[in-house]
Amino acid sequence: MSQAAQKLPHMANTQAPPAIVLDKVNKWYGTMHVLRDVSLTIAEKERVVVCGPSGSGKSTMIRCINRLETHQEGHILVDGTELTDDTRALDTIRREVGMVFQSFNLFPHLTILENCTLAPIWVRKMPKAEAEELAMSYLTRVKIPEQAKKYPGQLSGGQQQRVAIARALCMKPKIMLFDEPTSALDPEMIKEVLDTMIGLAESGMTMVCVTHEMGFARQVADRVVFMDRGEIVESGTPTRMFEDPQTDRLKLFLSQILRGH
């Protein structure tokens, strides 16, 4: 079980079933064992940051949660439903889980507004006017309502990533997954995206975030999970993890990324 099931103020309702449960998940690419007995429980409204060196399996793990990758052994439960080959269950789960990608993946042939309303119209079967109102409200929340009629190619990287966040939010998911959301951005744009994510966290969203931004982790995360070579090595509160690492591998990783801190 998780090492930090503390009752933090925003997690008042921890009688609810956990948002995500990974139970002894194993995944192979051919003969390469990329996820090794990964077990993790994430409660509702909990904010978890996953970090680790490249190749540690953190992106793979997070992509298994909305079945962009499939695991071969173990169980993954999202909001009480188990992830299997059952496509109907999968559709239900994907509606409740939003994902933000490292390379934004906005649809270049649709306007910003159309990017955001596509899924609500075709998946949640919303009327167009209602979907557009919803999209505008989220675009306002990420602070770019004036770009609604433009195309992704006309926006900067930071603006595109904020649109990607708004697009995922338009499906009103219960859980948001972030796969290295700022790694492809120029330095001056990272702050605007992190500010958006902090605002999202403060509104009570369950978040699982793979990132190298340790400042963000310190400010927002309830728990930091450190992965290396396919397994979870250590986890705990950000303060404890950064100031008092227990394992040598975490010490090595921190020394590599926190140079000068």
Next chain:
Amino acid sequence: MSQTTIDTVAVDPRYTVARESPPAGSTGPWGWARANLFGSWWSTAVTLLLGYVILRIGFSFISWAVIHAIWTVPTSPQGTPDTAICQNAKGIGACWAIIPDKYRLILFGRYPYQEQWRPAICCLLFIGLYVVSAMRRFWRKELALIWIGTLILVGVLMWGGVLGMPLVTEDQWGGLPITLMLATIGLACAFPLSVLVALGRRSTNLPAVKMLCVVYVELIRGVPLVALLFMASVMFPLFMPAGVNIDKLLRAQVAFILFTGAYLAEVVRGGLQALPKGQAEAADALGLSYWKKTGFIILPQALRLVIPPLVNTFIGSFKDTSLVLIVGLFDLLNMGTVALSDPPWQSFATEVYLALAVIYFVFCFAMSKYSRGLERELGRANRR
């Protein structure tokens, strides 16, 4: 932080899971078959259906082409081949006997029998030229000299008249040398033309020249090669002053040069466009004149970029040489049809065409494989 390096990190037994092997049946040949052939119901059905069709077609083809095929026929008392067994085996076995009987006619045309070593050497020279041009360590200015030298040597060998070799005029040439000649000389002459036309098309300060180049390219690209060959064979005699006679081969060659030149011009133009503007700007800043800038900076880089599409254009050119049959030139394909006009062999067109197809395929496939390998290599080198 302590001096923890990757080598001194101790392996903590609590966090090391014993290395498990992947689930049984997901790797190895059976695993591969399950993933790639029987991955789903649909995939299994397709595999079974395709497998059946391939086996049926494969067996009947091998039965026709190999097992029941007839490789030689006896000679009748008159000295001509007696193709009775072939006729009887029609539809059951291929009659490959036509190849040993006719291969010299097909490959070398009506070139005098004793002198056929000369076109044979020419073919080898052409192939050698392609191989040398393909090797990157020969991509220097000297390559142009190698091309010119080889073409002159080919000319000397084919015509003769010197060094004790009897003269053989162009109307006796035929077969593979004609094909190779049309394609190679076509490319050799079209290349400089295409560079000039591409540069002309990009020159914004000479609008009349640009218009001329556009008209040339769009006109040639809009009409089929057959039309150009007709134009060459019918109209060129009218263009010349009375009494001047242009050889058929030359007419076709000019048509090929004009045709290839237009397509190559577009390819070169693509290369010129792909070059970053900064290159030209840097050359201008150094004070280089237009021709120096183009010759030293722009063209060497742009031409490197376009070598794969250039090879593809050459492959197309090589295939297009088969069209000269319509203007009465005896290239490889036409010699095949001539061989078929011999009465004993008249009904074995399929065998001859298959053999010709193999020859064309060998040349074109080798070139296309080369071009794709080159694209990959150059793509890697260009990515910084």
Next chain:
Amino acid sequence: MSGTTADPRMLGKRSAPKKALRISWSDPRFRAIFWQVVIVGFVALVVWYLVGNTNRNLAARHIATGFAFLGRVAGIPIGESLISYDPSVDTFGRALVIGILNTLKVALLAVVLATILGTLVGIGRLSKNWLMSKITGFYVETLRDVPLVLQLLFWYALIESLPAPRQALTIGHVIFLCNRGIRVPDLVWQPAHTWAFLAFLVGAACTFLWNRHANQRQAATGQRPAVWPVALALVVAFPLVVWAVLGAPADVELPVLRGFNFQGGSTISPEFFTLLIGLVLYTATYIAEIVRSGIQAVSLGQWEAGDALGLHRGAVLRRIVLPQALRVIVPPMTSQYLNIAKNSSLAIYIGYQDVMSIANTTLNQTGQAIEGIAYIMAVYLTISLSISLFMNWYNAHIALVER
């Protein structure tokens, strides 16, 4: 931030000064004019020389000029034509028009069939099934490396080796394959069929309107009424009902062997069939590669983003992947269509009488080579320019908007 006052750069109160042209070698504009005059002058001189020679040669051979021959009686036998033709009465002009129709007939049919086959093969190349992707790869590689003329001659030789009509191969005693062509049954066209065809057109138009209505309902309420069942009913069931109500005539004229050949039904000539098969199989290989690279050009991230939003595979394909793939596919596809039009001129090698073949015969008979060649080039240039225009319009219309 830009203020609410107008940008002074855009107001146009002052314009750039014009410099006078100096007649001097150091003025680049003068040099440009000079070189253009030289080059254009040189080309004009060459053209004048060639035209002069041509006129002299034509006069010496007593060859007429001008297009008057279009009104003369042709006397060219034409094997197949879409409009009526009588060699002893109809003019060269009419014969040439028939040539154009024949060319268009084979080209349009080849375009449709090659697109279908090429798309299927292209998708097959991307299949996860190893056999499928290897077999399609083999097909694409092999046919691209053999000249089209050789392929046409090969198919023609195969058809020639079919048995004579008396021993023709048959499919169900309804379709007959012999070396004189493929005989197929012919539908006897009745008024009921015309009505059924009109019903089909009406049904297609109504389907279009229903689709618009479905879009509006979805925009308003979020629920989309079923489109496919209605479309099927309008386009398939409705014409069938009309046809049945008007008596359901289904008289078919079967080809019947009389003497040495078949009577009745209609023929697909060996030449047409060879040209069609050759063009379709050859061009489909290029189209397959275009489709494959178009689909691969859409990055995996687009699929994943669509999946992550909860859209199912069909919707991801239709709304996200296909629009982007088509942008990459359509330009090279239109140039393949142009190639089909140009390659149809290879009809002359197997005796199919398209515009190239008939124009060639015309210019042989009248001796007027210049006019004949000019006619051929005009026809093909018209076809290529129309396709180019369409492609330019399409590219401008769907270009992705970027900074």
